[in-house]
Amino acid sequence: MTDKTLVIALKDLSIRTRDRRSAVILLAMPMALIFILGLVFTPLWSGTAEIQRIPIVVVDQDRGEIARLFIEQILATGEIGRLLRIDRAGEASAARTLVMRGRRVAGLIIPEGFSQAVMTGRPTRLTLYTDPAQSIRAGIVQSIVTRFAAEIAKRQIAVTVAAETLIVERVMTPDQVAAAIPDWLRDVEEFIDHQAVAIAEERGAGPRFAPAINYYAIAMGVMYILFGVSIASQGILVERREGTLARLRTTPTTAGDIIGGKLLATFLTGFTQLSLLVVFTRAFYGVRWGSPLLLAVMISATALAAAGLGTLIAALARSPESAEALAPAVILPMSFLGGSMWPIYAMPPWLDTASRLSFNRWALDGFLAIMDGATTAAAIAQPVAILLGMGVVCLAIGTWRLRFQ
Amino acid sequence: MDPLVVVEDLTKHFNGRAAVRGVSFQVLAGETFGLLGPNGAGKTTTIGMLACLLDPTSGDATIAGHSIRRAPMAVRRAIGVVPQEIALYPTLSARENLRFWARMYEVPGDIARQRIDESLDIVGLRDRADERVNTYSGGMKRRINIAVGLLHQPQLLMLDEPTVGVDPQSRSNILETVKRLNQVGLTILYTSHYMEEVEFLCDRIAIMDLGQIIALGTQTELRLQVGERDLIRIATQVAKLGTTLPAALRALPGVDDVHVRDDRLEVLTSYGRRLLPQIVTQFVQHDVPILAIEVKEPNLESLFLKLTGKALRD
16 A cells, blocks of 8 residues: 555545535444334344234124133233233224224124023124224134124034033933033133234244344444445545546546545545444444454444445446436445345245345355354354355456446 | 747547647746636636646647656646646645645645645735635635645646636736736636736736637737737818828838728827837927827727637627
């Protein structure tokens, strides 16, 4: 590195530090997004999210024991109780109106004589109004009610057969059987609750996630370093338009010094930006980044890769304006694909494979490994090597194109 | 005087189209040489090649003995370039800009400080040196643009249309600055499409059009080269002229023709002002009163019109 390379880089950095608009975009924006996404996703990822309950309205025209059991013991308690918000209405027409106006997802009408019909084995029916505009949530309510109805029907058959057998075999009198039937039917509550618990346990057994704020500190950091560096790379286009690049070339300064200086400034911009994000997220959000040494290596590799991409974007654009338009068109899809917006944990296999084509994915892999407690260089060797490779290829193509413009 | 710049058959093509076609000229050490021509004449392309920004398609030039093809770095060290654009960093102060460019011109740090102050003095902006360039007027920016080209004390200063877009006062200031620089010995290559600037500054002039030099020489030589003559108009009492005074005037060496029109007598000559005393003497000897005298010399604009059939600003 020559003296002039350093002077050009320092000049660029001096100009950049005076650009407050860029500073806001490159530091304040990711800090705000990390905060918001961390706040939103942390409860969800840690399983403590307050899920928005499904509002339903119930009209109990029966007021019998099975209806009370259904409403109070099944719909209003346990896992199902945490899923639903139940209001009561006196008339079926009122419930129907609430659903039709979209104010409730479903309306359940339990008709008069429902409990008596269930206990005596006579046919009966439940009425459920659902809002077609909220088909998924209405489907959940419908499946609960359907399961309850199926369980009741199953028990009814079993109880009827058992009662007839007990009476025929003279084990119990008809009166004794009639008195016992409600207890036998009540088992349905336990059955449904048991199923619900089983589902909850299944959800609990998943991969170990980094807390959302940690994940998005990396994800946003990587995405914004790409933006930051692409802005920095536009410096050469601005210099070309303003005539300072041509003037530089009338001085005894080599093309290598000029491109080297620009590249150094771009790299230092990315390195500083990501380092500041690390410091700020540690200080304000308590993000634990892991080994400082490995972190410095990872930041350097990411900044270099980003500098390469930025140089390529600048080389493909003909003006600062077209580079400004081109940068998001490249960076946003790559960020989406690479896990900066959508967690890589939640990617389907094909997307997981495709994400390996993006800078973001490899940077995320490296930083996540360090956050997960990696202490040896071997843990980040692959992401670092791939990032450097991507950076060098982009840089070579970009520099080659810039020399011919 | 020895030539500092020797341009030989310089040609530049862009995508098969010739922007400069076989241009040759010399700039003598210590002179101000002007390249005059309308926009698109090839002046900036010529300067671009001499400044080692553009590779010539053919031909060559030497500046201070260094070939622009074979020794571009040595050429760059010998020249200062003031481009048409205000090629400065607007968010840096004038001093910061000059410090940066001094480093690019390889001026050592302690000498650079002194040169920066000297350059600021030359362009008269030392007291505003620590203000950001984007707070300057257009004329002030142009002056700092010139100061950058002086930092390394070049042997040749090339100025490419340095007054474009500035107000008359700033323009006058810039022209005076360039004149002063030449008076202290700096060789200057100046391009412009403003005829009066070139006439004011330049010892010798090359007129360019469509990538070629169509005329070259001192202002007097140029006028002679194209056969343009001075017109001396003398307002007088035509009735007193008779035939002897016009005949006597026609007999003076250097007088090409004499006409009487309305209330004035017109003398066509290639040596306008130099002939004035003899013409006045003839009027006195013939006792014919002179009411007013006007000398109309052909300017470069009219030369250009005559050479190309179009106005300089077309």
